[in-house]
Amino acid sequence: MxxxxxxxxxxxxxxxxxxxxxxxxxxxxxxxxxxxxxxxxxxxxxxxxxxxxxxxxxxxxxxxxxxxxxxxxxxxxxxxxxxxxxxxxxxxxxxxxDDTTGRWLPDDPATLEALVEHVLGAVLSYDEAHDSQLLTSARTWMERNRHTEAAAAALHIHPNTLAYRLRRFAALTGRDLSSSAAFAEVWLAIRAARQLGLHDQ
CATH class of the missing domain: 3.30.70 (Alpha-Beta Plaits)
Known part of the structure; x- marks a missing residue:
C-alpha cells in the first residue's frame, strides 16, 4: 500500500x-x-x-x-x-x-474491563439508568485537583449539586474519595474506562 x-x-x-x-x-x-x-x-x-x-x-x-x-x-x-x-x-x-497515570495501565482489555467493572460498574449502571452525570462529575473534580468551585464551573452546575453527586458517587462505589488509596483506585479505573472508550465525554 x-x-x-x-x-x-x-x-x-x-x-x-x-x-x-x-x-x-x-x-x-x-x-x-x-x-x-x-x-x-x-x-x-x-x-x-x-x-x-x-x-x-x-x-x-x-x-x-x-x-x-x-x-x-x-x-x-x-x-x-x-x-x-x-x-x-x-x-x-x-x-x-503523555499521561503519567495512563501509561501504567495494562494493554490487556480484559484486565481493564475487570478494573472498570469492579470500581465503577455500579456508577456506570446508575448513570445509564438515570441519565445522570456522576462519573463525569467525579472525573472533572479529580482532574481539577479536587477544587469543587472550579469543577462546578466547568460542569456548569452549582457547587452544592457537585457535592451531592460526589457523595452519591462515593456511596455507589463504596469508596471514600478523601482516602488516598480510594482516590488512586478510582482514578486508575476512570483512566481505564477512557482507554476502553467507555467514558469519552
Whole structure:
C-alpha cells in the first residue's frame, strides 16, 4: 500500500480537520486514511505527526509506534484516547503515554474491563439508568485537583449539586474519595474506562 516496511508505524485519530485540508497537509507523506464519522484515522510513519499538529483547530491523538503488519486494535484505543485528551485540553496533538497515570495501565482489555467493572460498574449502571452525570462529575473534580468551585464551573452546575453527586458517587462505589488509596483506585479505573472508550465525554 506504499507504506514503508523498514520503520515503525503509528495510528493517528484526527478531529476538526476537513478532508481537503488534511490531504494538503500530508502532501507526499505515505499514509492510509479512513474516515469514521467526524474522525479521520491515519496510518503511516511517525513523521505524520508534525504536519497534523500544525493544523489550526485540530485535535489529534497519536498511538505508540508499532511494527508494520501488527494488529491496530491496541493502537486504535490509544489514538482515540489521546485524541479525546487533546480535545479536552485544547492541545493540537497528544501522544499516547503523555499521561503519567495512563501509561501504567495494562494493554490487556480484559484486565481493564475487570478494573472498570469492579470500581465503577455500579456508577456506570446508575448513570445509564438515570441519565445522570456522576462519573463525569467525579472525573472533572479529580482532574481539577479536587477544587469543587472550579469543577462546578466547568460542569456548569452549582457547587452544592457537585457535592451531592460526589457523595452519591462515593456511596455507589463504596469508596471514600478523601482516602488516598480510594482516590488512586478510582482514578486508575476512570483512566481505564477512557482507554476502553467507555467514558469519552
Amino acid at each position: 506504499g507504506l514503508p516496511l523498514d520503520t515503525d508505524t503509528v495510528l493517528l485519530v484526527v478531529r476538526g480537520a476537513p478532508d481537503d485540508v488534511l490531504r494538503r497537509a500530508l502532501g507526499d507523506l505515505p499514509h492510509l486514511i479512513l474516515r469514521r464519522g467526524d474522525d479521520h484515522y491515519l496510518l503511516g510513519p511517525p513523521a505524520l505527526a508534525a504536519p497534523i499538529a500544525a493544523l489550526p483547530g485540530v485535535s489529534a491523538g497519536l498511538s505508540r509506534p508499532f511494527p508494520p503488519g501488527e494488529s491496530t486494535r491496541v493502537a486504535q484505543r490509544e489514538a482515540v484516547w489521546a485524541a479525546t485528551q487533546a480535545a479536552e485540553s485544547g492541545k493540537a496533538l497528544i501522544h499516547y503515554g
